[in-house]
Amino acid sequence: xxxxxxxxxxxxxxxxxxxxxxxxxxxxxxxxxxxxxxxxxxxxxxxxxxxxxxxxxxxxxxxxxxxxxxxxxxxxxxxxxxxxxxxxxxxxxxxxxxxxxxxxxxxxxxxxxxxxxxxxxxxxxxxxxxxxxxxxxxxxxxxxxxxxxxxxxxxxxxxxxxxxxxxxxxxxxxxxxxxxxxxxxxxxxxxxxxxxxxxxxxxxxxxxxxxxxxxxxxxxxxxxxxxxxxxxxxxxxxxxxxxxxxxxxxxxxxxxxxxxxxxxxxxxxxxxxxxxxxxxxxxxxxxxxxxxxxxxxxxxxxxxxxx
Numbered sequence: 001x002x003x004x005x006x007x008x009x010x011x012x013x014x015x016x017x018x019x020x021x022x023x024x025x026x027x028x029x030x031x032x033x034x035x036x037x038x039x040x041x042x043x044x045x046x047x048x049x050x051x052x053x054x055x056x057x058x059x060x061x062x063x064x065x066x067x068x069x070x071x072x073x074x075x076x077x078x079x080x081x082x083x084x085x086x087x088x089x090x091x092x093x094x095x096x097x098x099x100x101x102x103x104x105x106x107x108x109x110x111x112x113x114x115x116x117x118x119x120x121x122x123x124x125x126x127x128x129x130x131x132x133x134x135x136x137x138x139x140x141x142x143x144x145x146x147x148x149x150x151x152x153x154x155x156x157x158x159x160x161x162x163x164x165x166x167x168x169x170x171x172x173x174x175x176x177x178x179x180x181x182x183x184x185x186x187x188x189x190x191x192x193x194x195x196x197x198x199x200x201x202x203x204x205x206x207x208x209x210x211x212x213x214x215x216x217x218x219x220x221x222x223x224x225x226x227x228x229x230x231x232x233x234x235x236x237x238x239x240x241x242x243x244x245x246x247x248x249x250x251x252x253x254x255x256x257x258x259x260x261x262x263x264x265x266x267x268x269x270x271x272x273x274x275x276x277x278x279x280x281x282x283x284x285x286x287x288x289x290x291x292x293x294x295x296x297x298x299x300x301x302x303x304x305x306x307x
Contacts, residue, residue, distance in 0.1 A: 004264035008080035009071045010088060010254050011061070015095050017102050017249040020239065026095045026252065029060040029068050036070075040087055052076070053083035067255070077260045084258050095252045103244050110240045117233045125225050132218045135210055143207045150200040154193055161189040 015026040040055040053074030061067040070087055074080030168182040242248060 003075055005073050005075065005266035006077045006080045006260065006262075007056075007071060007073055007265045008077065008084045008258050008260035009069065010084045010258045011256070012068050012070065012088065012091060013253055013255050014066050014068070015099065015250050015252040017099055018243055019102075020243070025066065026098050029065045032091065033058050033060050033068050036068075036087060036091070039090070053079040055083060055087060058087075073265070077262055081258045081260050088254055091252050099249055099251060103249070106240055106244050110237065110244070113233060113237050113240060117230070117237065120225060120230060120233065125222065125230075128218055128222045128225065132215065132222065135215050135218065140207065140210055143203050143210065147200055147203045147207065150196045150203065154196045154200065157189050157193045157196065161186060161193065164189060 014029060014032065016023055017026065018024070036055070036058040041058070044051070044054060053072055055070065055072045057069075057071040059069050059071075061069060070084050072080045072083035072087070074083055164182060164186050168179065168186065
C-alpha cells in the first residue's frame with residue numbers, strides 16, 4: 001500500500017523597508033519564487049535522496065507582488081510543517097541580512113550627518129560669531145579710537161597753525177630767517193592737517209564698510225545658518241532617524257500560521273473508493289449482459305439441437 005502523504009501550506013508576506021518617503025520591498029515575489037524553486041525543488045530532485053518531507057510548489061499570489069505561497073508534502077503532518085518552517089527560516093534569514101545591510105548604510109549616513117551638524121555648530125557658527133564679536137568689539141572700537149585721535153590732532157594742528165600765522169604776521173618785518181622758518185612750520189602743519197584729514201576719511205570709510213557691509217554680511221550668514229542650513233540638516237536627520245525606526249521596516253513573515261490537514265492528500269482514498277464503486281457497478285452491469293448473452297446463446301443452441 002502506498003505511504004500516506006500529508007500537505008502543509010503557508011503564505012509569506014515579503015518584508016519591506018522605507019527609504020526616504022518610498023516604501024520598498026526587500027525582494028520581489030517573482031525573483032524569490034524562482035530562487036526557492038531552485039533551492040528547495042529542483043536541486044533536491046536532481047540529488048534523488050529519500051526524504052521525509054519535500055517542497056512541492058512555490059507560487060506567487062496573482063496580482064500581488066507582496067506575497068508568495070509555499071506548499072510542502074511529507075509522510076506526516078509534522079514533517080510537512082517542519083519543511084515549510086525550514087523554507088520560512090531560510091527566507092527570513094536572507095531578508096534580515098538585506099534589511100541589516102540597508103539599516104547599517106542609513107546608520108552610517110546618520111553618523112556622517114551628525115558630524116556635519118556638529119561641524120556647522122562648533123566650527124562654522126562659532127567662527128562666524130567670533131568674526132562678528134571681533135568686528136563689533138575690537139575692530140570698530142579701534143577705528144573709532146583712531147578717528148577720535150585724528151580729529152583731535154587736526155584740531156591741535158589747526159590751533160598751532162593759527163598761532164603760527166599770527167606770530168608770522170606780527171614778526172614779518174623782523175628777521176627774514178625767522179620768517180622763513182615760520183613759513184616752513186606753517187607748511188609742515190598744513191601737511192599734517194591734510195594727512196590727518198585723509199586718514200580720518202579713510203577710517204570713516206572703514207567704519208562705514210564695517211557697519212554697513214561686514215557686520216550685516218556676517219549677521220546674514222549667521223541667520224542663514226540658524227534658519228536655513230541647520231534646519232535643513234536637522235530635517236534630513238529626522239528623516240534618516242525615522243527610516244531606521246522599527247515601524248518603518250519589517251522582515252518577511254508568515255500570514256497566520258502554517259496550514260495543514262491531519263488527513264493525507266495521497267493516496268486519495270475517497271477517490272479510490274468512488275472509482276472502485278463505479279468500476280464495480282459498471283463491471284456488474286457488464287457481467288449481467290455477458291450472462292444474459294450466454295444464456296440466450298445456450299437456449300438458442302438447445303432449440304437447434306432439438307429440431
